Amino acid sequence: MTLAPEKKTKKPRKLSMKARYEALTRGLDWEPSYVTKEEMFPHLEYEGIKIHDWAAWEDPFRLTIDAYTKYQAEKDRRLYAVLDGFAQGQGHLNLTDAGYLNAMKLFLQGVTPLEYAAHRNFAYLARHFAGPGPRFAALCQSIDEIRHMQTEVHTLSNYNKYYSGLHNWPENHDRMWYLSVPKSFFDDALSCGPFEFLIAIGFSFEYLLTNLLFVPFMSGASFNGDLPTMTFGFSAQSDESRHMTLGLEAIKFLLEQDEDNVPIVQAWLDKWFWRAYRVTALVSQMLDYMLPRKVMSWKESFELYFEEQMLKGLFEDLAFYGITPPRHVADAVQEKDVLSHQVYWILYQFSFAAGFTTTMPTPEHQQWLSQAYPDTFDTHFKPLWDKEARNIASGGRHFTRGLPQLCQVCQIPMAFTEPGDPTTLCQRESEFEGEIYHTCSNGCQWIFEREPEKYRQAWLPVHQIYQGNCGGPSVPEVLEWYHLQDGDAGEYLGSRDHTNWLTWQGEAAAETASHENKAGA
Amino acid sequence: MSITSLGEYDFPSRSRQELYGDDQLVTLWFQDTMWWCSPVMFRAPRAMTWADFWAQMIVPLAEEDPDFDAATARTWTLHGAPFEPQDGMTLTELGIRHKDVIGTRVAA
Numbered sequence: 001m002t003l004a005p006e007k008k009t010k011k012p013r014k015l016s017m018k019a020r021y022e023a024l025t026r027g028l029d030w031e032p033s034y035v036t037k038e039e040m041f042p043h044l045e046y047e048g049i050k051i052h053d054w055a056a057w058e059d060p061f062r063l064t065i066d067a068y069t070k071y072q073a074e075k076d077r078r079l080y081a082v083l084d085g086f087a088q089g090q091g092h093l094n095l096t097d098a099g100y101l102n103a104m105k106l107f108l109q110g111v112t113p114l115e116y117a118a119h120r121n122f123a124y125l126a127r128h129f130a131g132p133g134p135r136f137a138a139l140c141q142s143i144d145e146i147r148h149m150q151t152e153v154h155t156l157s158n159y160n161k162y163y164s165g166l167h168n169w170p171e172n173h174d175r176m177w178y179l180s181v182p183k184s185f186f187d188d189a190l191s192c193g194p195f196e197f198l199i200a201i202g203f204s205f206e207y208l209l210t211n212l213l214f215v216p217f218m219s220g221a222s223f224n225g226d227l228p229t230m231t232f233g234f235s236a237q238s239d240e241s242r243h244m245t246l247g248l249e250a251i252k253f254l255l256e257q258d259e260d261n262v263p264i265v266q267a268w269l270d271k272w273f274w275r276a277y278r279v280t281a282l283v284s285q286m287l288d289y290m291l292p293r294k295v296m297s298w299k300e301s302f303e304l305y306f307e308e309q310m311l312k313g314l315f316e317d318l319a320f321y322g323i324t325p326p327r328h329v330a331d332a333v334q335e336k337d338v339l340s341h342q343v344y345w346i347l348y349q350f351s352f353a354a355g356f357t358t359t360m361p362t363p364e365h366q367q368w369l370s371q372a373y374p375d376t377f378d379t380h381f382k383p384l385w386d387k388e389a390r391n392i393a394s395g396g397r398h399f400t401r402g403l404p405q406l407c408q409v410c411q412i413p414m415a416f417t418e419p420g421d422p423t424t425l426c427q428r429e430s431e432f433e434g435e436i437y438h439t440c441s442n443g444c445q446w447i448f449e450r451e452p453e454k455y456r457q458a459w460l461p462v463h464q465i466y467q468g469n470c471g472g473p474s475v476p477e478v479l480e481w482y483h484l485q486d487g488d489a490g491e492y493l494g495s496r497d498h499t500n501w502l503t504w505q506g507e508a509a510a511e512t513a514s515h516e517n518k519a520g521a
Numbered sequence: 522m523s524i525t526s527l528g529e530y531d532f533p534s535r536s537r538q539e540l541y542g543d544d545q546l547v548t549l550w551f552q553d554t555m556w557w558c559s560p561v562m563f564r565a566p567r568a569m570t571w572a573d574f575w576a577q578m579i580v581p582l583a584e585e586d587p588d589f590d591a592a593t594a595r596t597w598t599l600h601g602a603p604f605e606p607q608d609g610m611t612l613t614e615l616g617i618r619h620k621d622v623i624g625t626r627v628a629a
Contacts, residue, residue, distance in 0.1 A: 384555060391587050398585070403561065405562045435620070453523065456536075457532050463546065
């Protein structure tokens, strides 16, 4: 058979960016014919949110899949070039100190798995929203999140060859006591409906607090010689700003669709601000205690990224819709002077059971803390470190053998104090169907009492250990179940990482000296 | 307010007393020192006497505080109300329930 020569046709007309976007997103939407719309999107009614016009969703970024992949591939190429160069040049020796990596261990164990959880959750939104605009935006974010998980793992894997605590992060995340804080936060969001999830993660976490979580880690990296993490940070930053814009569009869309949505959204905002804020407690101690070279204090960071940008900027705009600042925000503002100290004090005494090490702040470090926190450090926290210094001088090291009482909601040990009184621990007790439950703050108690049926199922590490579900009821059995290896946990000074660091720095100095001698000869 | 859900939503507590058999969880809160980052939680038999709870559980832990002295007189609270533990009485006889918080400070 002979084929007729192909007829020369006119070159297809190239669509404008806007038209292309329309064709590839909204143009691919269809009306179901053999099921109803309610059957196709079964999760959209029960939360009480009313959407009258899905087409009113303004797409903040007119991005198509081909443009998206091209752009992300370019960023990845740059990142992987930096990773290769860093590995080949033994870049890890240029960090400020091996102790810096405790911050990155916490990041890999605590934050990276959240990227994966976010990937799953946004995929759920991409399936369940009835509008093609938000569905496509959620799909892009879902892909971003799995990329972030992968690039974070690749970025930090180079350190795993030389340092402890980075070898078992997915299991750490599922099993270890302090990691139940971020894990339960995302599990809580995943078990919500699609609209609550959008406010929980898309808005409260990604918009309100992402700068408090993400920026401190990335600036910490740049201040401490961690070029790979800094490059990853740059690569992710443009995605993060897209996620923030999506979060803001989401809340405005829900508020504009129906007045009845306002009280529902306000309650979610009240709940999820506090849930997300409690997760950032781990970041607060990282900034003030874990970084050898400081970027800014938690207090400064909170004032800049939250009080200035959110309370003064965002919530003034949202007042137009009848939205008020989150219910317990005043408690968070009051806590900025004490939060990081209280959280590090927990980690310091329980780091024998953690995937990182801790150490007492040096005199210079304490001086910095005292300057950064003139109203609280010298009065309330320095005396504890002075006592620990005496304890260490007489051969001790404050590791608590007992297990801490945990908050039923945020799952952090009950270490926080009454608002405005740093000398009294905050204990809140609630009773539900004959059982008592404890929470660490007004915010967590309010969240518990709103949905006690949900939070009574919390997988609280201490309770699970006592039930024998974590390898056995004793501490050594639990540590084995955590799969901790020598050097992962405990005191930093004299640890495997610290000893190796001193040896490698000594070798590097000797090598430089010998080169100089040869050059001089 | 109760939870908004797709279907019936009623699941038991993951830390209900029956999961601990003859034991229960008891929390001790040292109210006059910040040495302990938080109150400490124990799993203790409900039939344990106060004397045993003190000697076998509290003291070995509390001795990690260099300032702790087991012989010092202390005051106690249960649910914030003054409480007089009796050495020979069991935790249950003393009215200490599952997950209760016992507060203590050195007597003035």
